[in-house]
Amino acid sequence: MKFVLASHNRGKLAEMQKILGELGVEVVLQSDLGLALEPEETGDTFAENALIKARAVMEASGLPAIADDSGLCVDWLNGAPGIYSARYGGLADDKARYTLLLQNMRGATDRAAHFHTSIVCCFPGGEVLQADGDCHGTIAFAPRGEGGFGYDPIFNVPSLRKTFAQLTAEEKNAISHRGNALRAFAAELKHYMEKN
Numbered sequence: 001m002k003f004v005l006a007s008h009n010r011g012k013l014a015e016m017q018k019i020l021g022e023l024g025v026e027v028v029l030q031s032d033l034g035l036a037l038e039p040e041e042t043g044d045t046f047a048e049n050a051l052i053k054a055r056a057v058m059e060a061s062g063l064p065a066i067a068d069d070s071g072l073c074v075d076w077l078n079g080a081p082g083i084y085s086a087r088y089g090g091l092a093d094d095k096a097r098y099t100l101l102l103q104n105m106r107g108a109t110d111r112a113a114h115f116h117t118s119i120v121c122c123f124p125g126g127e128v129l130q131a132d133g134d135c136h137g138t139i140a141f142a143p144r145g146e147g148g149f150g151y152d153p154i155f156n157v158p159s160l161r162k163t164f165a166q167l168t169a170e171e172k173n174a175i176s177h178r179g180n181a182l183r184a185f186a187a188e189l190k191h192y193m194e195k196n
Contacts, residue, residue: 001024002026003026003121004030008029015178019186027066030060035060041053041083046116050067052067053065054120054122058122063124064121064122065121068117068178069117070085071086073113074101097150098151098154112136112137113138116132116177118132121189129188130188133183133184134177135177137164139154140155146165151164
């Protein structure tokens with residue numbers, strides 16, 4: 001069975017291949033099929049945005065398509081940046097976005113936050129599978145660590161006393177929102193494949 005990942009990100013592809021390969025599923029990037037789609041994410045939730053991307057790629061390729069949408073939700077900021085994490089403040093790079101977030105957290109008495117991922121798979125027959133994952137933590141007072149991307153340098157995992165940017169890839173995958181969502185999705189897909 002071949003699935004198309006509605007992404008251009010080879011890192012995401014490697015994650016998907018590792019987990020879904022165990023189910024005998026081959027995963028390819030949309031660009032591997034010559035698709036340069038960039039559907040507009042007009043949804044109000046992570047799941048709606050993932051569905052928009054998966055459906056567009058499924059319709060263009062005729063193959064089952066998987067998409068994810070993720071973001072950082074900060075309690076003090078009423079859930080922001082949320083679905084706007086990748087374009088928070090209209091800023092173009094990760095450091096500028098997390099610096100703005102830290103500025104907006106000045107004086108915050110509650111630093112609780114969580115990362116959320118929704119994964120959606122659309123099949124040509126109309127079936128849709130969805131799985132979600134979270135990772136809870138706090139917003140650090142200053143960036144720490146060189147690894148990861150996005151908001152990783154300011155997302156603190158209290159139980160490990162480290163930010164996401166200070167974790168190894170293996171440590172991060174074991175607890176991350178995307179890792180949790182992927183494992184839940186693999187279980188959903190296994191169940192779906194057993195029924196069909």
